[in-house]
Amino acid sequence: xxxxxxxxxxxxxxxxxxxxxGAGGTVILAPTDSYADLTQGWQGxxxxxxxxxxxxxxxxxxxxxxxxxxxxxxxxxxxxxxLKDKLNELQVTDDEDLSLxxxxxxxxxxxxxxxxxxxxxxxxxxxxxxxxxIESDSEENVQTEAWRSQRKHIFVLSEAGKPIYSRYGxxxxxxxxxxxxxxxxxxLQDGNDSLRCLVAGKHKFVFLNRENLNLVAVxxxxxxxxxxxxxxxxxxxxxxxxxxxxQLNKIFKQRRNYDLRRLLTGSEKFIDNLLHLMDHEPSxxxxxxxxxxxxxxxxxxxxxxxxxxxxxxxxxxxxLLANNQLITLVRMKKYFLHPSDLHLIINLVNASESFKAxxxxxxxxxxxxxxxxxxxxxxxxxDPGCQTCLLLLTxxxxxxxxxxxxxxxxxxxxxxxxxxTAITEALARTSYSISQVGIADLRHFMYKSKSTAQYxxxxxxxxxxxxxxxxxxxxxxxxxxxxxxxxxxxxKILFHVGANETLLGWMTSGFELYTVFGPLVTKTQAxxxxxxxxxxxxxxxxxxxxxxxxTF
Amino acid sequence: MKQxxxxxxxxxxxxxxxxxxxxxxVTQTYKHVSPTIGASFFTCKVTIGDYRVKMSVWDTAGQxxxxxxxPMYYRKANAAMLVYDISNKDSFDDIKxxxxxxxxxxxxxxxxxxxxxxxxxxxxxREVKTDEAQEYAASIDALFYETSALSDIGIQDAFMKVxxxxxxxxxxxxxxxxxxxxxxxxxxxxxxxxxxxxxxxxLENTTEEKKNCCGR
Numbered sequence: 001x002x003x004x005x006x007x008x009x010x011x012x013x014x015x016x017x018x019x020x021x022g023a024g025g026t027v028i029l030a031p032t033d034s035y036a037d038l039t040q041g042w043q044g045x046x047x048x049x050x051x052x053x054x055x056x057x058x059x060x061x062x063x064x065x066x067x068x069x070x071x072x073x074x075x076x077x078x079x080x081x082x083l084k085d086k087l088n089e090l091q092v093t094d095d096e097d098l099s100l101x102x103x104x105x106x107x108x109x110x111x112x113x114x115x116x117x118x119x120x121x122x123x124x125x126x127x128x129x130x131x132x133x134i135e136s137d138s139e140e141n142v143q144t145e146a147w148r149s150q151r152k153h154i155f156v157l158s159e160a161g162k163p164i165y166s167r168y169g170x171x172x173x174x175x176x177x178x179x180x181x182x183x184x185x186x187x188l189q190d191g192n193d194s195l196r197c198l199v200a201g202k203h204k205f206v207f208l209n210r211e212n213l214n215l216v217a218v219x220x221x222x223x224x225x226x227x228x229x230x231x232x233x234x235x236x237x238x239x240x241x242x243x244x245x246x247q248l249n250k251i252f253k254q255r256r257n258y259d260l261r262r263l264l265t266g267s268e269k270f271i272d273n274l275l276h277l278m279d280h281e282p283s284x285x286x287x288x289x290x291x292x293x294x295x296x297x298x299x300x301x302x303x304x305x306x307x308x309x310x311x312x313x314x315x316x317x318x319x320l321l322a323n324n325q326l327i328t329l330v331r332m333k334k335y336f337l338h339p340s341d342l343h344l345i346i347n348l349v350n351a352s353e354s355f356k357a358x359x360x361x362x363x364x365x366x367x368x369x370x371x372x373x374x375x376x377x378x379x380x381x382x383d384p385g386c387q388t389c390l391l392l393l394t395x396x397x398x399x400x401x402x403x404x405x406x407x408x409x410x411x412x413x414x415x416x417x418x419x420x421t422a423i424t425e426a427l428a429r430t431s432y433s434i435s436q437v438g439i440a441d442l443r444h445f446m447y448k449s450k451s452t453a454q455y456x457x458x459x460x461x462x463x464x465x466x467x468x469x470x471x472x473x474x475x476x477x478x479x480x481x482x483x484x485x486x487x488x489x490x491x492k493i494l495f496h497v498g499a500n501e502t503l504l505g506w507m508t509s510g511f512e513l514y515t516v517f518g519p520l521v522t523k524t525q526a527x528x529x530x531x532x533x534x535x536x537x538x539x540x541x542x543x544x545x546x547x548x549x550x551t552f
Numbered sequence: 553m554k555q556x557x558x559x560x561x562x563x564x565x566x567x568x569x570x571x572x573x574x575x576x577x578v579t580q581t582y583k584h585v586s587p588t589i590g591a592s593f594f595t596c597k598v599t600i601g602d603y604r605v606k607m608s609v610w611d612t613a614g615q616x617x618x619x620x621x622x623p624m625y626y627r628k629a630n631a632a633m634l635v636y637d638i639s640n641k642d643s644f645d646d647i648k649x650x651x652x653x654x655x656x657x658x659x660x661x662x663x664x665x666x667x668x669x670x671x672x673x674x675x676x677x678r679e680v681k682t683d684e685a686q687e688y689a690a691s692i693d694a695l696f697y698e699t700s701a702l703s704d705i706g707i708q709d710a711f712m713k714v715x716x717x718x719x720x721x722x723x724x725x726x727x728x729x730x731x732x733x734x735x736x737x738x739x740x741x742x743x744x745x746x747x748x749x750x751x752x753x754x755l756e757n758t759t760e761e762k763k764n765c766c767g768r
Contacts, residue, residue, distance in 0.1 A: 242617060265566065266587050266615040353586035357575065358611070362590020363621060377590075397624055400593065 012493065012506055012527045014534070020510030021537040021545075022449030022456070028329055028549035029289060029453040030336040030368075058335070058370035062316060062395045153218040154235060154275055157182055158252065164213070164260045165235075165271055171261065181216050185209060197225050208232040212252040213239065222475035224482035227285065231278050234340065237367040238274050241344045242267045245371035273351035274344075280474065281324065285481055286512065287339050288448045288455040289346075292325040293431055296542040298422045302414065303328045303550040309409035310392060311552050312402055316375065317393040318552075320382075321349055322427055326454075326546065327388070333551045338368035339453045345377075349389050355379045356386040359407070361400045364393070378403040382411050388423050434458040437536050439529045443501060444473065445515040447537055449545060456537065456544040473516065480505040480514050495523050504530060555604040558718050560711075561626045563650045564635035565643040566614030569669040572701035573635060574611045577711050582702055588613040591625055598715060605715045623657055631663040631714045638668045638698065641679040651692050663717050664694035665710055672700040 014020070147169050155174070156165035161182030163171035171178075185207060188195045198205045206228040208215040215232040223231070240248065243263060251258050278284045294302075306318045307330055317337055320327040324346050331337060348364065349355065363374035378392040378400060390410065392403045414420050434444060437458065444464065448455040464473045476498070484491045484505045496503040502517040504526045515533070517526055541547065562570045571585045571592065578596045594609040610625040612618065626632060634650055636643040647666065654662060666689040668680060682698060689696035695713055699706035 263617045265617070266613075267617070348589070352589050354571070354588045354592065357571065357585065358592040358594050360588075360590050360592045362613075363618075379589075404593070 012530060014508050014510070020449055020451070020508070021447070021534060021541045022454055022547075023451045023510060024545065024547035024549065027336065027452060028331075028546050029342065030338045031451050031453050057372045059373040059375065059395050062314060062332070062335075151219065151221050152223070152275070152279070153216075154232070154271075155181065155216040155218070156235065156239070156271075157214050157216070158256075158258070158260060159212055159214065160256050162257065162259060164264065165268060167272065167275055181207075182214065185214050196229075204228060206232065208236065210236050212248055221279075222478040224478070226485070226487070227478060227482060231275070231284070234274060234278065234284065234343070235271055237340060238267075238271055238344060238347070239264070240367040240371055241348075241365045242270070244365040244373055245367070246373065270347060270351050274347045277324075277343075277347060277350065280470075282446050282457060282474070282477060283324075283339075283455065284343060285478070286446065286448045286455050288453045289326050289339055289342055290324070290456065291454055291544065291546050292322055292327050292423070292426055293543045294327065294422065294426050296547070298419060299328055299546065300548070301417050302419050302423075303330060303548075305410050305413040305417070305419065306330045307550050307552065309413060310403070310406040312399070312406060314396040314399065315392060315394045315403070315552060317391075319345060319391045319393070320388065321346060321391070322388045322423055324350055327423060328546065328550070330550045330552060335369075338366075341366040341368045345391060349379070349391070355389065356381055359400075359404055363397075366393075376400075378407070380404075380407050382407075382414065383420050383424065385424070387427055388420060430459045432458055434461050437533060439532050439536075441518040441521045441525070442529055442533065443516045443518060445513065445533060446477065447514075447533075448512040450510055450512065452545060452547075454545050476501065476503060476516060477514055479503075484512070495526065502526065506530065553604055554602055555606065556718065556722065557606045557608060558631060558715060559608050559610075559629050560631045560633060560714065561610045561612065561629040562633045562635060563612055563622065563626065564614060564633075564667075565637075565640070565646045566616075568614065568635045568637040568640065568643045569701050570614060570633075570635045571611050573633070573667065573669060573699060573707055574609055576701040576704060577707050578609070580704075582704070587615065590618060590621065598712070600712065600715045600719060603715075603719050605719070607711065607715070622653070626654060626658065626662075629658075629662055630718055631665065633665050633667055633710070633714070634694070635667045635669050636680065636685075637670050638680045638685075639670055639673050639677040644668075644680045644685065647688075661721070663714055663721070664689075664692060665714050666692075666694045666696045667706070667710060668696075668698040670700060670702070671698040671705060672703040 150168045152167070154165070154167040155163070155178060157163055157178045159182075161179050163174055163178045165171065166174050185195050189209070194209055195207045197207065202220040204217070204219050204223075204225060206217040206219070206225055208229055213236060215235055217228040217232055219228055243251075248260075251260070251263070283290055302320065306320070306328065310318050310330070316332045316335055318330040319337075319342070320329070326342070329337060329342075344366065345364070354360065360377075360379045362377050362379065364377045365371065365374050369375070375393045375395060376397050376399065378390075378394070380390050382388045382390050390407060392406065394403065411420075434442060444458060444460070446455055446457045460470055460473070464470050480494060480496065480503050483494050483496075484507050490507075491505070492507055494503070494505040496505075498519070501519055502521050504513075504515045504517065506513045506515075513530060513534070515526070515530055517529070521529075537544070562574055564570050566587070571588050572582060574592075574594055575585065576582055578594045588611060590613055592611045594611060595606060596609075597604060597606050599605070610629070612622055612625050632650075632654060634647045636647050638644075651664070654664075666685060668682070668685050685698075686696055695710065695717070697706040697710040697713075699710060701707065
């Protein structure tokens with residue numbers, strides 16, 4: 001593969017008959033494409049795939065496996081279907097590229113609609129620049145330089161224009177700004193248009209209009225329009241995860257003016273944490289999950305401990321996490337967990353100190369799994385150091401004590417086979433360094449296996465040891481990802497020579513690979529290197545990926 | 553030695569210190585805790601007179617969004633600790649809401665215990681007078697303590713008193729229906745067997761609860 005004539009070495013190739021490194025025999029997570037969220041709406045591809053087979057909400061489906069359907073529920077589901085249709089109409093089409101104009105221009109670009117009935121119009125000038133110069137006594141923190149200089153603002157407001165969330169500053173101080181945003185959005189909605197993006201100077205203003213909620217990102221980061229939109233979708237999903245779509249909808253049906261902050265009290269920190277993670281963790285960008293590197297026999301043993309001891313009715317998912325990485329996931333046959341749902345779970349664990357104090361029992365809605373209802377999560381750390389976190393997700397709200405017993409049996413078996421020690425050791429040593437890969441001039445990479453929605457990436461070594469350098473590296477990946485996934489001109493391969501490093505991105509039907517080389521590497525060298533890299537990943541796949549998906 | 557399992561639920565508004573109170577009681581420590589998500593489950597064992605009491609405590613989250621989940625926890629409770637913050641009048645007013653809700657939704661007898669937490673705060677910060685709370689507690693037939701999780705005031709007393717009251721009810725008031733509160737005799741071969749017995753007690757209890765569910 002890495003030999004052949006000069007033509008071949010100029011373009012890498014991967015035999016599509018051979019499974020990509022990290023591709024398992026059985027799927028553990030629902031496979032994803034980048035931006036799948038944006039094209040699929042909130043029910044997501046998973047739901048679409050499942051719909052023909054199961055025509056109802058996932059949770060009620062599990063609950064009612066043996067029960068006759070109740071009339072009320074049926075109605076609810078029909079409603080659900082209707083709403084879904086509506087949502088589909090409201091979806092933002094992402095098939096076009098936004099020609100973002102050069103950064104000095106305050107005017108925004110206008111673009112043509114290529115698909116569907118909506119036009120994405122972009123307004124310019126006064127209102128946009130007005131956003132940053134609003135002055136009034138009550139809005140002290142908008143005045144501050146610190147507030148204005150934040151690189152990425154995120155706002156959530158209700159359709160009535162009421163502030164719900166702001167990443168920086170107090171929402172109630174931002175009433176005017178949010179009002180302006182709402183005015184912009186509804187002005188265009190009146191003309192059956194939707195506002196998607198406007199550019200003012202170095203700032204991008206990205207709008208996501210969902211039923212009941214409007215989300216706005218104001219950023220001067222490397223993120224592209226689609227990447228920001230994707231992040232807003234995650235914020236939306238996070239809110240759904242706390243409230244469920246059904247509840248959110250009911251509230252605003254009853255009172256359009258409702259102050260949603262009341263119900264979201266205490267969950268702002270989840271949105272804060274999510275936004276922080278998205279700015280640092282590539283897993284969101286890639287729509288994939290990172291696994292804790294473990295010998296496959298150990299991982300198998302851990303999975304068996306769960307399968308054998310948590311095989312109880314109505315348990316849908318059992319998840320073992322450590323340090324934002326997946327150790328194993330056991331699922332009910334026929335049900336898959338979508339990576340974005342798993343990201344919300346990881347975020348929940350990451351942001352909650354309270355789980356460390358005692359066994360917990362909490363409702364959680366997984367928007368991709370079923371946005372209409374709650375699953376109930378048993379959450380408990382398994383080790384005294386509170387690193388390894390077990391989550392057992394069920395549809396039965398009265399199962400806490402059963403699951404608590406399961407947990408004890410799982411811990412007993414894990415201890416018997418020294419698995420918890422193995423996990424602690426794996427966490428203590430760094431994952432792996434790029435030097436272990438042994439490819440000269442390769443500084444860093446991210447590899448995603450599409451079919452299993454998992455990715456691997458080495459530790460950040462020199463020169464990416466300072467915060468600034470790490471952010472710059474992340475920016476490079478954002479750029480590479482953006483160019484490769486550009487909807488106007490998607491690329492299979494991109495070789496980009498920059499001032500400080502050379503980038504090579506490669507996308508096939510099986511994987512996505514993003515590599516960062518030193519600045520002087522030639523294209524031929526880079527291609528030879530990534531072929532070596534793929535071989536290395538293939539050799540290590542047992543350790544880096546979960547290849548077999550255990551089920552109950 | 554007889555054994556009972558006392559199922560206790562802790563209710564109250566956000567930030568009044570429910571988790572701190574429970575942590576203080578169970579682990580005898582105080583540390584800054586972050587808001588509870590959903591509900592946390594604690595257990596501890598105490599000996600009161602002739603009884604070994606296993607306290608199973610549901611520490612619920614005070615956040616508005618979890619309010620609809622509360623019935624899950626208080627439905628099977630034998631006792632409810634109603635916690636307010638003496639420096640926050642609203643949190644005291646919320647207790648009335650909780651009491652009404654409990655009365656409406658629970659048929660069996662539940663021991664109520666009103667806790668005015670954060671009593672280490674200075675009198676200038678106080679918004680709820682001791683007399684007022686005492687009077688209210690009497691009106692709903694609740695025990696009353698002012699507590700401080702920070703300074704360890706009143707919490708041990710409150711839980712012990714709740715335990716005593718439950719034992720008293722078991723011994724003297726067979727007419728009252730107390731949900732799932734039964735006494736068990738521990739096997740008499742020492743500590744180890746005692747532990748095993750406790751384990752089996754919970755198993756029996758769980759199966760019983762399951763039966764009830766199916767019967768519904």
